[in-house]
Amino acid sequence: MVKRVGQKKRGKYSRKPKKIILIGTEGNNQTEKNYFTAFNQTQSEYKINVAKGNNTDPEGVIHDLLKTAKQEELDLKQGDILACFIDVDFKKGREKELRAAIKLARQNNVSLYLSNPCFEVWYLLHFRYSTKPYCSNDEAIRDLNSYISDYSKSKDVFELIVGN
Template sequence: MPPKSPKRSKRAARTGKVGRETSLERRPSGSREERLSFLLLCEGKTEKDYFTGMRTWRGPQLAVDAPKCDHRSLVREAGLRRSDEYDEVWCILDTELDDQLVQDLIREAQKSEVNLALSSPSFEFWLILHTKEHSRPFMSARAAEKELKAIRPGWSKSSTKFQDFEDGLEDACTRARKLHDGEGLPPNPSSAVWRLVGAIRRGGE
């Protein structure tokens, strides 16, 4: 699902071009009131820690939370928390679910005007793409986690830090775009997190 257009007209002239910087810092352009704001609702602590690490004092404002609920409830929660306070609202979810449930999530998000960043089979695949290309399907989310641990021996779900992956962010976006454009049912493997990263980076310009 493509990101919703920002509500603030003073930002309407943004080019939409994804910058090459990985720091996510915006160019100095005036007051703090010009910063865009994002609400990110994550499935778990791993995702929350990753996106919390993206915060910079000159970048867009990121409100990051991980409500303890199922996928559908999380999307509904995002819809309920939409307000003029946020320019964009996103849910970051794994898709180790049957296709019908994923379709239901997509419809719910569209109805609630919420953006989805889906990863198949799990967010760990997005982290894998920071280090290498990978197009072979995974049997499960656990298999993706095992692969990530093999290429990042010091990694664990409880100690995920954006700074540990930042150098590979540009490569991850490029690799993820090649696998899937982010529309419709996500193939295994794929991750649409690159679309959220692009939105955040544009919000920092």
């Protein structure tokens, strides 16, 4: 269609688009994905998306996050946010991986959140305040089972914890 002099432009947005929080998580981890995407139902300021990727090492997760942010053309200056959630776990060499990830996150304006030892500690904090140092993922999950008796990894429990 040829544009004529004085013709109005079509397709102008009258509403301001939501800011995006893009989240990076380890591998195909559904636990964090289920938790954070459920927040889209509870608030209207941000749209929460999860970055694509299968990396399980902390630096790889951040690289996946940055790649998705570029593909989706996020604009950090306009209020979009990059956040990465990594389990500390207790495995050999993890400390070195985490230091490198912290450095990479700082260089790229990524907010890095470490779950020590695993993300299930976040769920526990919905039920009680705790500074308990967990020695294993299994120990944290055992404590969580006292609040969510049929809990299993990757189970969507948002409806059970949202009021806490």
